[in-house]
Amino acid sequence: MTASLDKSAAADGFRTRWRRELAPLDGMVLTAAANPAADDLDDLLCLFHDLGCEADAAGDPEVAARAREVQDVLLDEGLSAGVDRILDATDWILHRLAPARATGAPGAASDRTFDIDLRSLDPETLRDFLEEADELLPEAEARLLALEQAPNEPSSLHAAFRAFHTLKGVAGFAGLAPVQALAHAAEHHLDRARRGEIVLTGDELNPALAATDALKRLVADVVLGLRGDGWLHVPGEVPTLAACLAPPAPTGGLVMLARGKERRRDAAIPATASAPIAAPPRAVQREAVRVSADRLDLLVDTIGELVITEAMIRRHFAPQQLPVEQQRNLERLGKLGRELQRIGLDVRLVPVRPVFQKMTRLVRDLAQKSGRDVELRTSGEETELDRSVVDLLTDPLIHLLRNAVDHGIEPDPATRVASGKPARATIGLRAYHEGGSIVLEVEDDGRGLDRAAILDKAIRRGLLPPGAQPATHEIHDLIFLPGFSTATQVTEVSGRGVGLDVVRRNLEELRGGMEIASEPGRGCRFRFRLPLTLAVIDGLLLGVGAETYIVPTLAVLRIVRPEPADIVRPFDADELLRLDGELIPLLRLRERFGIGAAVAGPARPVVLVIEGDGCRIGLVADELFGQQQVVIKGFDRPAGGVPGIAGGTILADGNVALILDAPGLVRSVRAHGERARAIPAGA
Amino acid sequence: METLARNTTVAAPGRYLGFRLGGETYGLDIGVVQEISGMLPVTRVPGAPTHVRGVVNLRGRVVPVVDLRSLFGMEAVPESRRTCLVVCRIETVAGTVVAAAVVDEVTDVLTIDVATTAPPADGATGSCVASLAQLGDRVVILLDAVRVFIGADGPGGTA
Numbered sequence: 001m002t003a004s005l006d007k008s009a010a011a012d013g014f015r016t017r018w019r020r021e022l023a024p025l026d027g028m029v030l031t032a033a034a035n036p037a038a039d040d041l042d043d044l045l046c047l048f049h050d051l052g053c054e055a056d057a058a059g060d061p062e063v064a065a066r067a068r069e070v071q072d073v074l075l076d077e078g079l080s081a082g083v084d085r086i087l088d089a090t091d092w093i094l095h096r097l098a099p100a101r102a103t104g105a106p107g108a109a110s111d112r113t114f115d116i117d118l119r120s121l122d123p124e125t126l127r128d129f130l131e132e133a134d135e136l137l138p139e140a141e142a143r144l145l146a147l148e149q150a151p152n153e154p155s156s157l158h159a160a161f162r163a164f165h166t167l168k169g170v171a172g173f174a175g176l177a178p179v180q181a182l183a184h185a186a187e188h189h190l191d192r193a194r195r196g197e198i199v200l201t202g203d204e205l206n207p208a209l210a211a212t213d214a215l216k217r218l219v220a221d222v223v224l225g226l227r228g229d230g231w232l233h234v235p236g237e238v239p240t241l242a243a244c245l246a247p248p249a250p251t252g253g254l255v256m257l258a259r260g261k262e263r264r265r266d267a268a269i270p271a272t273a274s275a276p277i278a279a280p281p282r283a284v285q286r287e288a289v290r291v292s293a294d295r296l297d298l299l300v301d302t303i304g305e306l307v308i309t310e311a312m313i314r315r316h317f318a319p320q321q322l323p324v325e326q327q328r329n330l331e332r333l334g335k336l337g338r339e340l341q342r343i344g345l346d347v348r349l350v351p352v353r354p355v356f357q358k359m360t361r362l363v364r365d366l367a368q369k370s371g372r373d374v375e376l377r378t379s380g381e382e383t384e385l386d387r388s389v390v391d392l393l394t395d396p397l398i399h400l401l402r403n404a405v406d407h408g409i410e411p412d413p414a415t416r417v418a419s420g421k422p423a424r425a426t427i428g429l430r431a432y433h434e435g436g437s438i439v440l441e442v443e444d445d446g447r448g449l450d451r452a453a454i455l456d457k458a459i460r461r462g463l464l465p466p467g468a469q470p471a472t473h474e475i476h477d478l479i480f481l482p483g484f485s486t487a488t489q490v491t492e493v494s495g496r497g498v499g500l501d502v503v504r505r506n507l508e509e510l511r512g513g514m515e516i517a518s519e520p521g522r523g524c525r526f527r528f529r530l531p532l533t534l535a536v537i538d539g540l541l542l543g544v545g546a547e548t549y550i551v552p553t554l555a556v557l558r559i560v561r562p563e564p565a566d567i568v569r570p571f572d573a574d575e576l577l578r579l580d581g582e583l584i585p586l587l588r589l590r591e592r593f594g595i596g597a598a599v600a601g602p603a604r605p606v607v608l609v610i611e612g613d614g615c616r617i618g619l620v621a622d623e624l625f626g627q628q629q630v631v632i633k634g635f636d637r638p639a640g641g642v643p644g645i646a647g648g649t650i651l652a653d654g655n656v657a658l659i660l661d662a663p664g665l666v667r668s669v670r671a672h673g674e675r676a677r678a679i680p681a682g683a
Numbered sequence: 684m685e686t687l688a689r690n691t692t693v694a695a696p697g698r699y700l701g702f703r704l705g706g707e708t709y710g711l712d713i714g715v716v717q718e719i720s721g722m723l724p725v726t727r728v729p730g731a732p733t734h735v736r737g738v739v740n741l742r743g744r745v746v747p748v749v750d751l752r753s754l755f756g757m758e759a760v761p762e763s764r765r766t767c768l769v770v771c772r773i774e775t776v777a778g779t780v781v782a783a784a785v786v787d788e789v790t791d792v793l794t795i796d797v798a799t800t801a802p803p804a805d806g807a808t809g810s811c812v813a814s815l816a817q818l819g820d821r822v823v824i825l826l827d828a829v830r831v832f833i834g835a836d837g838p839g840g841t842a
Contacts, residue, residue: 305743461840547727593729626761636780637833639738642730648738648745656738656745 014058015097018051020172020180022094044086045074051093057335066093075125096567118225126226129174131290133219136163140186141212144205149173149375151201152193160208161190167419176232178217188518206469211359281464281548293387300344304631307337311652322413339456345536349384352431352440355394356381359401359429366405373413373424374405380431385438389530392510393440396503400442401427401528403500408446408524419521421445434529437512443525451475451517476516480504508541508663539659540608543623545595548657549606550630550649557623558609574672577607577618584609587669588620592644610662617669619660632659643668693805698826701793702769702786704751708823709786710793710816715828717772719789722762736785741770747782749832754811760787771828782832793818800825 052067068090073082119127144159164187171179186352189208194202200208218232225232309335324332356378365376385393386478404427410416413423428443451472458464458478480500507514512530531554532535539550540559566578569584575586590601607618630649634640646661699710702717723739725748731737733753738745748768751757765788767774773780798812801825813827 186789301727303745308743371833429766633743633745635738635745635747636782637747638782639728639735642728645728648726650743650745654740655724656740657739658726658728 119230125174129170292351303344353381383431396506404444408444445523448520541625542621544589550659586618703788703789710825714776718766
């Protein structure tokens with residue numbers, strides 16, 4: 001009894017282990033066949049010899065026979081000529097070794113392009129895999145990048161190794177052979193560093209990073225496959241994926257080579273190799289609880305409702321109508337509601353660390369590509385922001401960092417040394433809190449903005465009159481103008497200006513502001529300020545006719561109640577407000593929103609000067625009711641997507657008020673103004 | 684998965700929420716109906732299509748309201764005690780859309796045999812009609828919720 005149990009356990013162990021050993025073989029055989037090296041052949045021979053022996057021992061003579069057949073093919077025909085037969089045999093063996101539940105997909109197993117029927121896999125394990133991969137890959141990448149600063153530093157090295165190892169485990173568990181193979185190869189590469197065979201920096205680090213990227217793509221493909229037709233398609237790319245791991249040495253097919261050698265060591269310790277695979281969830285225990293974003297949003301929404309209901313009750317009763325005790329309870333209810341709201345918003349905050357990690361990688365790649373020696377120094381990764389803000393932050397940062405590396409930093413280190421700066425350039429990326437908002441800074445120690453070149457370009461493009469002497473900050477603002485970015489000459493002469501209008505646009509979406517400080521020859525600093533959250537804003541309540549609208553307070557520069565004489569209407573153009581010697585186009589909200597004269601407007605309406613896209617306009621409203629914090633609620637089609645409306649919010653009386661989209665309104669006025677001006681200009 | 688199953692029942696002999704607009708009976712697949720609500724104060728959205736009456740506060744959520752009378756070119760009538768909102772939840776590839784329709788009166792839940800339905804005559808009431816069903820001596824106009832609430836050009840456009 002005991003003996004037969006032992007035997008079946010041994011057979012299981014044999015099957016599991018060899019499934020893992022052979023899974024990556026397809027890609028490796030193909031790589032080796034395309035790039036034959038004598039070592040590869042030896043390694044393959046060893047591999048199949050071992051398989052044959054172990055299959056005999058495990059009581060599977062058919063597998064043993066197939067393994068010997070492969071050895072014969074290798075010896076008689078060589079790798080290149082026999083590749084098809086080797087792959088066929090491997091497929092057959094893999095299929096044979098597959099656990100019972102996988103037998104439903106023999107077609108998948110025999111398909112050489114590594115296509116996997118995701119529906120045949122256990123959905124639970126697959127979900128676990130995706131969740132793990134989501135954390136492990138950024139972790140691995142961050143650790144690898146840390147290694148560049150401190151080559152072969154043990155804690156980072158081990159952490160990166162562990163990340164790949166765990167990923168390999170969960171991928172194998174889920175039945176995703178290509179992921180498993182790649183993770184294994186990366187793990188092996190790191191293992192060589194652990195043993196001191198290589199130093200992980202520069203060219204030796206690249207394969208590991210490339211593997212991380214390839215793994216990310218594979219994981220993304222799994223997600224796409226799950227959403228789509230249920231298949232993971234890896235069409236013929238796996239050999240190159242495997243090849244991406246090979247250091248750029250003249251020994252093609254190096255993965256195969258390395259792998260075969262490593263296998264011989266692994267074979268001796270199968271038990272330790274498989275143990276961590278069974279326990280990946282425990283290996284990555286965290287103190288945090290994973291909650292789906294939807295449920296979090298629902299929580300915050302429900303809290304918002306509670307607060308509004310409380311406000312409605314309060315409006316209904318004058319406090320003195322109620323007994324003292326009830327007054328106190330109501331007071332307490334209100335306080336608890338506000339507290340809950342604060343906590344709810346807090347819960348949605350996440351650290352900017354993942355974004356910063358991404359940027360570290362980006363700068364490294366950019367620097368390498370452009371041949372500059374750049375170090376990115378980050379600080380304040382712990383700074384927390386609303387999830388939605390973090391998502392929108394990535395693009396502007398990429399643009400700014402790309403600009404800093406490509407244009408800000410001197411291409412030639414000698415120039416830097418000559419001007420008394422260290423040869424290695426530094427780019428700082430910082431996040432910190434300041435007065436209720438978050439500040440992000442991108443600072444480089446490069447050339448700084450070339451004001452003369454920018455001014456020259458602006459004048460030649462007709463953006464400024466000849467001989468204009470704008471203030472420094474006005475010159476800096478020019479680089480954010482759409483179209484200025486494509487001005488190649490400025491880019492060549494002074495740098496900056498590639499896609500910076502996109503940065504501004506994104507920041508406006510985030511309701512943030514930006515400042516530039518630049519010192520020629522010393523460097524340049526972009527500093528932007530963002531609200532803590534996009535879910536709650538400070539808004540000014542405006543009365544327009546009988547309706548109430550909200551303007552985000554951050555967008556408002558000034559509020560004035562001008563004398564009628566200060567409003568001028570040039571022939572055939574928009575009304576303008578004369579304010580401190582400046583003429584500001586006016587947008588009458590009554591007209592814009594089609595509010596008739598049924599409710600008479602006041603004789604002296606209120607004007608809010610708002611800014612967007614670097615331009616100012618004045619919004620004309622009837623009345624200003626005051627300022628309050630509002631929770632932004634988007635709404636869908638069919639009412640959504642209307643220009644000039646950013647969303648809605650629920651007021652204390654339970655009614656919905658619309659929130660105005662300041663940049664959108666500015667753009668519409670500007671477009672209108674440009675059309676009006678175009679006529680005299682063309683005539 | 685659950686929602687997929689729900690939406691595929693549209694063509695099967697199904698249950699529809701019946702409601703009245705003027706003299707006609709209409710039906711919306713019960714699978715997309717989230718709830719029926721009494722009339723709520725509507726905030727107009729300037730610039731939205733004319734058949735969109737505005738948005739309402741549905742328990743803390745801002746929900747667009749479609750005026751079916753306006754959509755079908757019928758004359759407006761004053762609200763009565765029976766006027767109400769049929770709130771629908773439509774799952775699309777791009778996400779979930781929650782929107783409501785103003786109806787004169789909700790009647791009952793109709794069980795309709797798919798064999799009794801016929802496609803609408805060309806051009807009848809625009810493209811929002813999925814089919815016409817015979818129920819006893821009544822003709823029920825079954826609406827295509829996606830076209831009513833999202834439009835022919837698919838989902839998108841959020842504020």
